[in-house]
Structures are given as structure tokens and as C-alpha cells.
Amino acid sequence: MTRPKNYPTNYKNIYYYISIKTNKKVYFGRYYENKKQKTISLGSSLNIAKKKMNLIKKGISKKDSSLIVYNKEVLKKYDKESIEVLYFEYIDIEGKKWSTQELKTKKSRFKRWILPHFGKMNIHDVRYSHIQKFINDIDDKKLLARKTQENLKSSIQSFFKFCIKEGYLNTGNPAQYVDIKAYDNHVPMTLTLEQIIRFYQTIIDIDCHSSPNQSANLDNRKKRLMLILMIHGRRWNEAQNLCWSEIDFISNLYIIPAHKSKTKKTQKHKMTDFLRLELMELKVISKEGEDFLFINPQTKKPYSSINTFFKTIKKKADIPKTFRCQDFRHVVGTVAYQNLGIPLENIRDVLAHGSVTTTEIYSDKDSLNSRKVLTSLFEMFGF
Structure with missing residues (x-):
């Protein structure tokens, strides 16, 4: 069986090949430990691959074998496709399209509302009912105005849409059918x-x-x-x-x-x-x-x-x-x-x-x- 061709990325010591099964990029890293070159799998996300390599380099620079082992254990948490991990990739890539103010607003919205509620969940475990209940609770407790609820729903939909584009999710957008309770947005002019x-x-x-x-x-x-x-x-x-x-x-x-x-x-x-x-x-x-x-x-x-x-x-x-x-x-x-x-x-x-x-x-x-x-x-x- 022919081995896939390896390609360098713009980041030192990080490479990728195209998977024959999925036709997607798979990243791997090369580094030296005790004068021997080693290779480590870094997954299918370049953003996560960079985090992994930074941890490895940190351990090697300390010249502490126990730290290197520890860092390798820490790397395992990046293998789980949690909302928290994928969120940072979403911001890193999509955020370049936004204005400074929009980026600031969306970061605040995610950190204050979305990550505390969904951050530790695996992306494959999130269902429509989870998101709809989340929005319903916010409305019932009057934590946010209706317009802000709409913006929050839009941010969640946008995040899952990104995950679908990146191939992390192939079961559809769980936020697609989330509804906000109807309300009257008419604003009367009360000044004489x-x-x-x-x-x-x-x-x-x-x-x-x-x-x-x-x-x-x-x-x-x-x-x-x-x-x-x-x-x-x-x-x-x-x-x-x-x-x-x-x-x-x-x-x-x-x-x-x-x-x-x-x-x-x-x-x-x-x-x-x-x-x-x-x-x-x-x-x-x-x-x-x-x-x-x-x-x-x-x-x-x-x-x-x-x-x-x-x-x-x-x-x-x-x-x-x-x-x-x-x-x-x-x-x-x-x-x-x-x-x-x-x-x-x-x-x-x-x-x-x-x-x-x-x-x-x-x-x-x-x-x-x-x-x-x-x-x-x-x-x-x-x-």
C-alpha cells in the first residue's frame, strides 16, 4: 500500500498528510528527545496540533523526562472534541473575519454564557433539546433580553456550523431548530x-x-x-x-x-x-x-x-x-x-x-x- 505524501505546514516541526479514508488533513509532529528523532500524531486540527507541539517543546526545554511524560499525558485532553477546545479553534479561524468590536462581543458571549454551560460537553453529545432548554431557562429567569437571546442563539448556530465545515460533526446542526419565544420589538417614541x-x-x-x-x-x-x-x-x-x-x-x-x-x-x-x-x-x-x-x-x-x-x-x-x-x-x-x-x-x-x-x-x-x-x-x- 502506497504511503501518503507528507507536507510541511507554516509551523516548525508540524507536518500533515491527506488521509486516504477521510480525504482530510492529518497532522503530526517531529521532535528530538535524547538526540533521537521522534514522531507524534497531532490529530486533524491544526490549532490543537500547535497546542500539542508547544507542550512537547516546553517539556523538552526543561530537560525533565518526567515533565515530558506529564505533558504527553496532558495532551490526551486535547483529543477529546469538547466544546471548550473547539471554541478556541472557532475563534482563531472565524474571528479574523470579524471587526474588533464583534470579536470582543462574541468572545464575551461565549465565555459568559455558552462555555460555562456546554464547555465540558463532547460536541457529539450536544442535542437540540439541550440548547432549547438552555435558551428557555434564560428566558424564564429573565436573564437576557429577547434580542440578546437571538444573538446568543445565532452565536451557537454559527459555532456548530463551523464544526460541521471542519468535519467534527456530521449529524447536522443541533441549534438549527432552536426557537426564541415571540415578542413585540416595537419601540414607541415617548418624547414630545x-x-x-x-x-x-x-x-x-x-x-x-x-x-x-x-x-x-x-x-x-x-x-x-x-x-x-x-x-x-x-x-x-x-x-x-x-x-x-x-x-x-x-x-x-x-x-x-x-x-x-x-x-x-x-x-x-x-x-x-x-x-x-x-x-x-x-x-x-x-x-x-x-x-x-x-x-x-x-x-x-x-x-x-x-x-x-x-x-x-x-x-x-x-x-x-x-x-x-x-x-x-x-x-x-x-x-x-x-x-x-x-x-x-x-x-x-x-x-x-x-x-x-x-x-x-x-x-x-x-x-x-x-x-x-x-x-x-x-x-x-x-x-
Whole structure:
């Protein structure tokens, strides 16, 4: 019988061959122990193969035979296809497709919810009933909002889909038929006309030059401009991670790349004259070499929160504390549909919804106070 051909990988001392039975890669390692070359099977996962070789190298570098034996015993735990082990491979491979924020969110979601519950289970032991019961318990105990439950279910489905692609699972996706209890995701706009006008006017007119500290003034100007972007219908993450390379002053556009977009599609939005002027002024006073528009002077990274500044604005405008940054999108959607008569398809493009079905939450004409908002609201401020 002809032996399969061996191929090197990009990792030192790790090789692979194509299995005749499965037609998949099988990895093995070569190392020297007591001046003799040895070979060890590393399984069908490159990620796990790297972990195994690192343990072996660690034992050899210590020149402690007992440690080498111990490490070989430790390697056995990587042979079990547990959710915990496969999760790290999933993140290592799929995570390169995600934005920094998406990667951070999914890691947190897995470590907080999925791994504590399923981490020690073998992937072949997980059934639909396990996942459905897990989601039901979360809902019964009101541990997560319904939308967050949907995101959690999506993460689990994505993980098992990856495992199927890699050949770890051939019995179908156990999370495919998991359901979330139906709920009403309509968000009524509860601010009155007077409140909205006062709120927007406060954001436009707030004094960001009151401190003798120029750095503090610039800090507040950035936070104010983030709020103005959200008045334009942008999500927090879209405003937070906006870069100068995504601002086109010539074409009067700002771009949200696909990897930063919730819908995974590139967005192009025309700037109003007011927004363009604000961005140009910020560009002039920004430090050379900074790509992100909104860099926190303390962390040197994009702002993780502007809650304190936002609370100041709400207090000054006498707006309920419960109003959130994302609620600006509800104001835009509700006014555009119910008062300006703009088609849902157009509003979908403004708010960058993946489907017009999402935009339909603004089509309820009985929303509290929504009829009080005048068409002139956005014209007044040039939005």
C-alpha cells in the first residue's frame, strides 16, 4: 500500500498528510528527545496540533523526562472534541473575519454564557433539546433580553456550523431548530415635540469651549459630534469606530465598511452641510497620524463610553434618564415614516437595516406622541 505524501505546514516541526479514508488533513509532529528523532500524531486540527507541539517543546526545554511524560499525558485532553477546545479553534479561524468590536462581543458571549454551560460537553453529545432548554431557562429567569437571546442563539448556530465545515460533526446542526419565544420589538417614541426640539437644540448649542484646558474642550467636542452622528441614525459602534480614511469630503460621503457594519454590507451616507462642517472643523484640530475620529485622550483608543457626557446633556435638556443613545434611531425612524411620509425602503437605507421587515417597527401610527412631531423638526436643524 502506497504511503501518503507528507507536507510541511507554516509551523516548525508540524507536518500533515491527506488521509486516504477521510480525504482530510492529518497532522503530526517531529521532535528530538535524547538526540533521537521522534514522531507524534497531532490529530486533524491544526490549532490543537500547535497546542500539542508547544507542550512537547516546553517539556523538552526543561530537560525533565518526567515533565515530558506529564505533558504527553496532558495532551490526551486535547483529543477529546469538547466544546471548550473547539471554541478556541472557532475563534482563531472565524474571528479574523470579524471587526474588533464583534470579536470582543462574541468572545464575551461565549465565555459568559455558552462555555460555562456546554464547555465540558463532547460536541457529539450536544442535542437540540439541550440548547432549547438552555435558551428557555434564560428566558424564564429573565436573564437576557429577547434580542440578546437571538444573538446568543445565532452565536451557537454559527459555532456548530463551523464544526460541521471542519468535519467534527456530521449529524447536522443541533441549534438549527432552536426557537426564541415571540415578542413585540416595537419601540414607541415617548418624547414630545417640545422635548425633542429642546434635546436636539441642547446638543447643537452646548458649549464645548468653556474650560481653559484645550484638551478637555476637544474631548467634549468629539463626544458632542458622536451624538450628532447618532442623530443622523448611526449606531454607537459605527460612530465610535469611524476613521478619517472613511470620510470623503470631495464626494461629501462618509462610509461604514462591511466589517464594521452590523449588516455586513458597506454603507455610504451623504453628509448634511451641518455634519460636513463639523467634521471639517474636527479634522483641522485633530492630531496628525490619527485615523480614528474619536480617540480618547486617556486611553489613546476609540471611546468605550460617553455616558457621563450624555447624562449631562440629558440633565441640561430635562430629558428622561432612560433615554439611550440608540433611541435616536427610533426618533429618526418614527418621524421619517409617520410624519414625513418617507417610504420604509428609504428609511431602511438611512438606518442601514438588513431588511425592510426590521424597519416596519416604525409603521405603527398609534405610537404614543409620535403624531405631535412636526415635519419641520429635522429641517430646523438641517439633519
